Amino acid sequence: MSRTALRICPLCEATCGLTLSIEGTRVTGARGDREDVFSKGFICPKGACFGAVDGDPDRLCTPLVRVDGRLREASWQEAFDAVAAGLRPVVERYGADSVGVVLGNPNVHTVAGALYPQVLLAALRTRSLFTASTVDQMPKHVSSGLLFGDANAIPVPDLDHTGHLLLIGANPLESNGSLCTAPDFPGRLKALRARGGRLIVVDPRRTRTAKLADRHLAIRPGTDALLLAAMVTVLFEEGLTDLGHLAPHVRDVDELREAVRDFTPEAVAGACDVDADVIRTLARELAAAPTAAVYARIGSCTVPHGTLASWLVDVLNILTGNLDRPGGALFPQAATDRTPRPAGPGHGFALGRWRSRVRHLPEAKGELPLSALAEEIDTPTDEGEPVRALIAVAANPVLSAPDGDRLDRALDSLDFMVSVDPYLNETSRHAHVVLPPPPPSQSPHHDFAFNTLAVRNQVRYSRAAVPLEPGRMAESEILARLILAATGMHGTDPGAVDAMVIDRTLGKAVRDENSPVHGRAPEELAARLTGDTGPERRLDMMLRLGPYGDGFGARPDGLTLAELLAHPHGIDLGPLRPRLPQPLKTRSGKVELLPGPIAADLPRLRQALGERPEGLVLVGRRHLRSNNSWMHNVPALTGGSNRCTLHIHPEDAARLGVRDGADVRVKGAGGEVVAPAEVTDGVRPGVVSLPHGWGHDRPGTRLSHAASGPGVNVNQLLDGSMLDPLSGNAVLNGIPVQLTASL
Ligand SMILES: Nc1nc2c(c(=O)[nH]1)N[C@H]1C(S)=C(S)[C@@H](COP(=O)(O)OP(=O)(O)OC[C@H]3O[C@@H](n4cnc5c(=O)[nH]c(N)nc54)[C@H](O)[C@@H]3O)O[C@H]1N2
Ligand SMILES: Nc1nc2c(c(=O)[nH]1)N[C@H]1C(S)=C(S)[C@@H](COP(=O)(O)OP(=O)(O)OC[C@H]3O[C@@H](n4cnc5c(=O)[nH]c(N)nc54)[C@H](O)[C@@H]3O)O[C@H]1N2
Ligand code: SF4
Ligand SMILES: [Mo]
Numbered sequence: 001m002s003r004t005a006l007r008i009c010p011l012c013e014a015t016c017g018l019t020l021s022i023e024g025t026r027v028t029g030a031r032g033d034r035e036d037v038f039s040k041g042f043i044c045p046k047g048a049c050f051g052a053v054d055g056d057p058d059r060l061c062t063p064l065v066r067v068d069g070r071l072r073e074a075s076w077q078e079a080f081d082a083v084a085a086g087l088r089p090v091v092e093r094y095g096a097d098s099v100g101v102v103l104g105n106p107n108v109h110t111v112a113g114a115l116y117p118q119v120l121l122a123a124l125r126t127r128s129l130f131t132a133s134t135v136d137q138m139p140k141h142v143s144s145g146l147l148f149g150d151a152n153a154i155p156v157p158d159l160d161h162t163g164h165l166l167l168i169g170a171n172p173l174e175s176n177g178s179l180c181t182a183p184d185f186p187g188r189l190k191a192l193r194a195r196g197g198r199l200i201v202v203d204p205r206r207t208r209t210a211k212l213a214d215r216h217l218a219i220r221p222g223t224d225a226l227l228l229a230a231m232v233t234v235l236f237e238e239g240l241t242d243l244g245h246l247a248p249h250v251r252d253v254d255e256l257r258e259a260v261r262d263f264t265p266e267a268v269a270g271a272c273d274v275d276a277d278v279i280r281t282l283a284r285e286l287a288a289a290p291t292a293a294v295y296a297r298i299g300s301c302t303v304p305h306g307t308l309a310s311w312l313v314d315v316l317n318i319l320t321g322n323l324d325r326p327g328g329a330l331f332p333q334a335a336t337d338r339t340p341r342p343a344g345p346g347h348g349f350a351l352g353r354w355r356s357r358v359r360h361l362p363e364a365k366g367e368l369p370l371s372a373l374a375e376e377i378d379t380p381t382d383e384g385e386p387v388r389a390l391i392a393v394a395a396n397p398v399l400s401a402p403d404g405d406r407l408d409r410a411l412d413s414l415d416f417m418v419s420v421d422p423y424l425n426e427t428s429r430h431a432h433v434v435l436p437p438p439p440p441s442q443s444p445h446h447d448f449a450f451n452t453l454a455v456r457n458q459v460r461y462s463r464a465a466v467p468l469e470p471g472r473m474a475e476s477e478i479l480a481r482l483i484l485a486a487t488g489m490h491g492t493d494p495g496a497v498d499a500m501v502i503d504r505t506l507g508k509a510v511r512d513e514n515s516p517v518h519g520r521a522p523e524e525l526a527a528r529l530t531g532d533t534g535p536e537r538r539l540d541m542m543l544r545l546g547p548y549g550d551g552f553g554a555r556p557d558g559l560t561l562a563e564l565l566a567h568p569h570g571i572d573l574g575p576l577r578p579r580l581p582q583p584l585k586t587r588s589g590k591v592e593l594l595p596g597p598i599a600a601d602l603p604r605l606r607q608a609l610g611e612r613p614e615g616l617v618l619v620g621r622r623h624l625r626s627n628n629s630w631m632h633n634v635p636a637l638t639g640g641s642n643r644c645t646l647h648i649h650p651e652d653a654a655r656l657g658v659r660d661g662a663d664v665r666v667k668g669a670g671g672e673v674v675a676p677a678e679v680t681d682g683v684r685p686g687v688v689s690l691p692h693g694w695g696h697d698r699p700g701t702r703l704s705h706a707a708s709g710p711g712v713n714v715n716q717l718l719d720g721s722m723l724d725p726l727s728g729n730a731v732l733n734g735i736p737v738q739l740t741a742s743l
Contacts, residue, residue, distance in 0.1 A: 005465035006033055006568050008445045009047045010109040011627060014176040015447050016042055016183045017460065017569060018050060025466050027051035027441050037570040038458045039183030044176060045625050045637070050440070052636045058702050059422045060436035062471060071424070071434065076473055080481050082433045084490035086416035090389040091124070091486070099486070100128040100387035102373065104395030105136075105628060111535050112437070114448035116479035117393060119497060123487045127354055127363070128387050134370045135400055136298070137179060138727040139306030141365050145349030146595035147314055149585030151365050152452065155314060155329035156180050157293035158576055159188045159455045162327045163197045164289035166282070168224055168313070169299020169733075173208035174624045178297050181447070181454040186212075188455070198289070200282065202227070203299060204619055204687045205647070217282075218684040220273040220612075221619050221734030224296065225305035225605055227272045227279060228312035229263035232256070234283035235319050237264075242287070244321030249581045252593040256315065259594055259602055267609055273684075287320050291327025299619070302732035305605055306724035311598050318591060323580075330576035331583045334451035335459035335549070335559055336542040339515050346585025351597055351726065357384050361728050369728030370401045371720040377410040389416040391486065393479070398426040399629040399695055402718035402730055403670045408698070420478055423630065424702040426695070435482065437475035441466040446539060457577075459548075459559065460570030461539065476535045498534030502526055502541055509545055516551025525552050531561050548573060597726055604725075616652065618666070618717065618737045621689045629693035632706040644711025645678040647689040648739075653679045656739055663742035666690070668717025668735055674742050675712050688737065690714040 002023045009016045009030075017036025021029035030050035032043035046053070063079035064071040074082075090098055101121060107113025121129060133141065145151035157165060159182050170178065172185040182188055189212055193199060201213040202224065210216040219227060235241045236257045243250055265276035272279075286292050294316045300309040314323065322328030333340075352362030358375045361368060368376070377387045390411070398404040398411070404426070411417060411430035419428035420435045428434050437443070445462045447454075468474060473481075480494035489496075506522035509515045517525055531537040540561035543549050550558030564571065586592050623642040631637055646664050648656075658664050660679040665672055666688070675690060683689050694711025696703055715732070722731035 002028070007050075007441065007462045007465045008447065008460055009050065010440050010445060011046045011050070011053065012176045013178050013181050013450050013453070014183045014185065015039070015181055015450050015454070016044070016047055018043065018047055020050065020441065020465050022466060025469065027054050027465070033569060035569040036460070037572040038454070038456060038460065042184035042187065046627065046631070049634060049636045052634050053631065054439040054441045056633055058633055058704055059439055060424060060434060060702070063436065064424065064434040066432040079433050079435060080485050080490060083418050083482060084485040086418070086432055087389055087486050088488060090415055094385040094388055096124055096126040097128050098385040098388045099124060099126050100130060100373065100376065100390045101126060102370070102390060102392040102395040102397055103129070103131040104393065104397070104400070105132040106394035108449040110394070110437070110475055111444050111446055111448070112475035112479050113394060115476065115535055115538055116483060116497070119501060120391070120479070120483045120486065123483055128376065129367050130370045130373045131367055132370065132395065132400065133365070134367060134728050135302065135730045135732060137301055138364055138367070138729040139301045139310040139724055140179060142307045142351065142727040143310035143314065145365070146598060147311065147591055147593070148583060149346045149348050149587070150583060151349060153331055153583045154179055154453060155317065155323060156332055156453055156455055156576065157295040157329050158291070158327050159185070159192065161575070162192065162291050162293045164286065164292035165189075165192060165197065166200045166202070166286060166292070166294045167209065168202040168294070168296035169301070170295065170297035171203065171207040171209045171622060173212070174622045179453050180295060181450040198285070205621065205683045205689060206681070217274050217278065220271065221299070221617050221687060222303045222305070223268070223272040223608070224300045224303070225309040225312060226263060226268040226608060227274060228309060228316060229260050229605065230265045230268040230279045231283040231286065232260050232312060232315055232319065233263050234265060234280050235287060238284070240284065240287035241319040242321045243318065245325060246318055246321055246323055246580070246591070249584065250318060250591045250593055251588060256594045259599055262606065271609055271612055286316065291325070292320060292322050293317065293327070293329045295329070299733055301729060303734055304722065304724060304731050305608065306729050307726040308598065308601055308605055315593065318593065324578045326575065326578070331579050332452055332454050332576055333457055333547055333579065334454070335546050335573065336448055336539070337452065337546055339509070339512070339545055340547055340582055341514050343581040343584065343589065345587055345589040348585070348587040357381055357386070361723070364727050367728070369723055369730065370397060371723055371728070371730045373397060373401065374403060374407040374410040374720065378406070378413060388414060390414055391418050391482070392427060392431070393420040396425055396427045396629045399693055399713055399715065402715050402720035404695065404713050404715055405671060418482070420475070420482065423633070425630070426698050426701060429698070429700040435478050437478060438468055438472045442468050442472060443475060444535065456575060457573035458570055459564060459573060461561070461564045474533070476533070480534070495534055498538055501538060502529070505541060505545070515545065516549070516554040517545065520552070528552055536561060601726055613736060616686060616688055616737055616739060617734045618668070618714070619687055619689050619733045620714065621647070621691050623691060626693065632694065632696060632709070632711070633703045635705050638705065638709060644675060644691055644694040646675045647678050647680050647683045649681055649683050649685045649687070650679050651685045652688070653677065657741045658739065659741070665740045665742045666717060667738045669721065670719035671716040673712035673714065673716055688739065692732070
């Protein structure tokens with residue numbers, strides 16, 4: 001029997017609503033849901049292949065447990081017994097920090113990933129946390145933490161209303177956007193231009209996004225912080241700052257002016273390879289635009305000055321009065337956000353509350369750099385225990401983090417490792433137990449993370465489109481059981497985890513004077529929760545306590561899970577609105593424009609003024625039809641331009657004797673790889689580009705299609721030593737490489 005079901009797409013940050021065609025229990029087609037309040041029918045090729053991604057025959061159907069060195073299929077009972085037996089002795093003998101937790105990107109794309117890892121970390125009390133954030137957006141968190149007092153307060157460009165968008169190191173025409181959730185990002189950029197707005201793109205490659213732009217600047221990689229600092233000095237020099245409505249909420253403007261004074265356009269032009277006049281024009285145009293937003297992503301974060309660049313992005317938004325105003329960059333307000341507290345001083349944001357054992361790298365946002373994972377396992381020191389056991393949830397660091405070969409060996413040396421992953425891949429092949437979540441069609445969906453980054457406030461929820469197949473376990477139950485097994489409560493009913501969270505959250509809410517449920521009895525509130533499962537009851541609770549919620553009856557028209565279920569295409573909550581000063585949690589209660597750690601990092605940027613390395617540098621790229629390391633196994637999404645080739649400019653190719661299609665040996669600090677050259681003027685001279693997430697040629701994996709066209713692991717060129725010091729983020733772009741035409 002065929003039918004349709006609605007499902008929000010989990011394959012990228014755009015969160016499009018899909019209408020799935022389903023035959024029996026199989027997804028046979030996907031199209032855009034035209035009635036979706038946010039995506040309005042938009043779909044991309046990945047979403048259209050939802051059925052193939054979902055039904056990939058290489059997805060694991062049962063847990064795997066290592067017996068006599070080999071992974072074999074096992075029951076869930078055997079698998080969790082093995083987890084408890086593997087983890088507990090390590091915790092008991094060596095302490096909680098000897099258990100590492102690695103959280104990968106898909107955790108922000110699942111309900112389970114949003115609801116359980118924090119509980120696991122709190123229960124385990126390990127400080128050995130490593131996530132994909134430190135190969136991605138940690139600089140933005142640190143900059144927001146320092147500026148606004150809240151690492152998760154990330155301003156989002158008001159794409160649909162802005163008159164001027166300066167877009168740096170992002171390629172939303174391939175990535176569909178990041179830290180800016182916008183279904184049909186390409187359409188929204190075209191609409192910006194159609195209404196007379198301007199689009200400026202800064203990227204060493206002439207990307208599809210750059211081709212849409214009014215102006216494209218092919219900057220030298222890694223130098224955006226210099227360019228942005230110079231724009232700030234121009235605003236000050238030429239009297240173009242205008243804080244407008246922000247003035248009462250911002251401090252340290254004069255200190256900032258002094259601190260960046262010497263980063264003039266003339267001083268940075270050589271390093272950036274952008275003319276001083278052009279930099280002046282950029283600043284003037286930004287200041288003159290009726291509304292404008294500066295927005296920057298991967299290319300600005302995964303570089304040596306990632307935190308400074310992220311900070312300068314918002315400094316420009318602030319100095320031009322564009323922060324927190326329509327058409328500028330605003331703070332979204334998601335339906336599951338905590339009850340907004342009244343404006344006023346907060347606790348501020350601290351960095352380096354503890355340090356990594358081997359390199360003494362500071363934590364940021366409770367995390368250690370993913371680049372330090374291998375050494376935290378393989379290097380003994382006098383100070384504490386190495387990581388001896390690992391819990392990996394939706395993570396493939398062997399491909400996504402620097403120096404996969406070293407990590408490969410380190411993972412092999414662990415006393416115990418468990419992976420929660422649908423695939424037996426480059427990382428999970430090292431596990432002693434693999435716990436496979438069901439495919440997305442069998443999982444519910446709500447975007448806890450991306451709704452806090454969306455260009456429009458809205459809320460949507462999809463129940464599982466297909467019932468769980470026999471033998472499958474929901475990922476929420478897998479993670480709840482994992483928490484129990486890891487913390488000595490193996491065998492307890494997994495519902496206890498949700499019950500405990502609900503109990504604690506409601507207990508806190510009734511004690512909070514600002515909560516709509518202040519003074520009520522937690523048991524009475526808990527009894528009112530609806531939902532078929534623990535995660536649904538938790539969602540109901542969060543919605544009802546949230547900024548649009550019914551406050552458990554206090555605001556009868558407010559949101560509840562029942563209300564959301566009655567609106568399967570979602571509920572629109574309106575455009576982004578100004579919210580300051582409420583989101584500020586700095587100690588001063590103001591935007592702190594020149595935070596201490598930033599000021600202390602400026603001399604390092606000043607040093608970069610004089611640096612202009614001679615050789616080639618490498619940058620990454622993304623392809624529309626792939627997603628990090630895990631989507632190369634779907635035949636419908638591979639081939640065409642989605643290939644692991646080395647882009648090289650014709651001038652460099654000619655100089656080095658590299659022919660189009662011929663193999664090139666690329667050498668970096670961490671190793672070398674050989675990839676076919678693609679000679680193209682889509683990259684600027686002096687820059688070559690390889691995509692990441694490839695290198696599917698390791699033995700012991702079960703990725704049959706990916707293995708047939710494995711590509712190479714670009715991160716093998718890195719040795720993990722290059723970091724943005726404030727955030728611990730890996731430097732993945734602008735890395736020095738040497739090429740030789742391979743024979
Ligand atoms: N050189 C270079 N390296 C990079 C980047 C770059 O631009 N250049 N980008 C970086 C960025 S931005 C990121 S986010 C990281 C990503 O790094 P990772 O998070 O490590 O990698 P992913 O490939 O996103 O997926 C991780 C794992 O999740 C599994 N998975 C997929 N769906 C599910 C699910 O529903 N549940 C569970 N439990 N698991 C699932 C996949 O099988 C895969 O093993 O890579 C980083 N690495
Ligand atoms: N199709 C697809 N979509 C994805 C993903 C995917 O793998 N495939 N991954 C998802 C994830 S996890 C993320 S984090 C987002 C990322 O989303 P985006 O940030 O939009 O990702 P990229 O396409 O890597 O764009 C980064 C751009 O920065 C440029 N760049 C490199 N170095 C520099 C530099 O020093 N300065 C400047 N100005 N630019 C530089 C690169 O050439 C590249 O075009 O995409 C998400 N969406
Ligand atoms: S843009 Fe992203 S969310 Fe939308 S259909 Fe494509 S992969 Fe899915
Ligand atoms: Mo990412």
